Amino acid sequence: MRKLASFSYCLDHARRFYLRTRIPTPTQYCDGLRGVFVVYDPFDPHRSKYDIDNDDTVITLADWYHIPTLAAGIVPTPETTLVNGKGRYAGGPTTPLTVIRVIKGLRYRFRLVSLACDPNYIFAIDGHSMTIIKVDGVNVEPLTVDSIQILAGQRYSFVLKANQPIGNYWVRAEPNVGTTGFAGGVNSAVLRYLLAPNADPTTTQTPNVNPMLETNLHPLVNAAAPGLPGPGGADVAINLAITFDYDALLFMINGAIFVPPTVPVLLQILSGAQTAQSLLPSGSVYTLPPNKVIELTIPGGSIGSPHPFHLHGHSFSVVLSAGSSTYNYVNPVQRDVVSAGGASDNVTIRFKTDNPGPWILHCHIDWHFEMGLAVVFAEDTPTVSTFNPPPSWDELCPIYDAMNPEDL
16 A cells, blocks of 8 residues: 555656646756766776776767757757867857877777767867777777767767877867867867977868778677567567658657656556556557567658667667668677668667666657657566565655755
């Protein structure tokens, strides 16, 4: 009875929380509520490949808007690219840029993270190559490239050898929307060797002759995609057709617009709802059986492409990447944010339902997420419905209700 009484209270609380918070919080991520959380692996299989890995080797890329998001329009255009929180904008002052310091002869593990609300970036460092060793938290076979396309929410670890003459080198992050190019130091940071002068670089950009291709990334262990190696080799196949309602200015997946429910899907399941028909938002929740191989296909090319789709609760195997027509079931990259690509693409991913719970799949372009570009996979609802929250569960809602709304 404690469980049912607690759920009744928290369901009512969840509705009131939604009504209290849904107006001020949309896209607050784009106004700066974002950052990096690094978990260091004491058994990193790539540890012998680098000398330095610390707070100074985290590189974040982000877009910045001069108007707060609630007043900026539906899909505003960023004025600035920030590298570790600093940047210049076209026509603006020559403000200091982020300086990434290295010592000649050492090897650095950089953790490149896109905190963007919208753009994807082509990232490169003048005069240097990068050896990718990890993608979205999954170790990969080392791959040396001279540029990396990184979409919103994606993460790459790469090793850089500081083997060039002592000096300053441009770090470039060219966005696909907003101000492009690097005139005056926009979309840039500085890689500075010890003993180099405190000045902007004078290096020139050379063509990227060895760009990263997703199809060249392969997991270090357990490389095979789940299921049988071929078409029809999954237990459940779902196609996610993306359309756009130009009148409502909202996205739809298979004809449904994702509207955040007043009661979270997890609470709905815990209170007894288990089927897709009984879970809200209607049409946006897919129930998945446990311990089965799921194959999702995501046609590309819809308005606002390329869409970076992020699945919570799982890494997945990308058996067909954007820009490719070749399926790979042997050693496809495993990640949790994938580009849906352009009009000719039909990106296909696989994962196994071995993590019970409701997991959202959404576009990581925050504007698109707000416009309904998401679905929820309710995985193994019978098991989830048996979960018994700890006593501290009962304390959360009263604590919240006692708070001053101005402190939320």
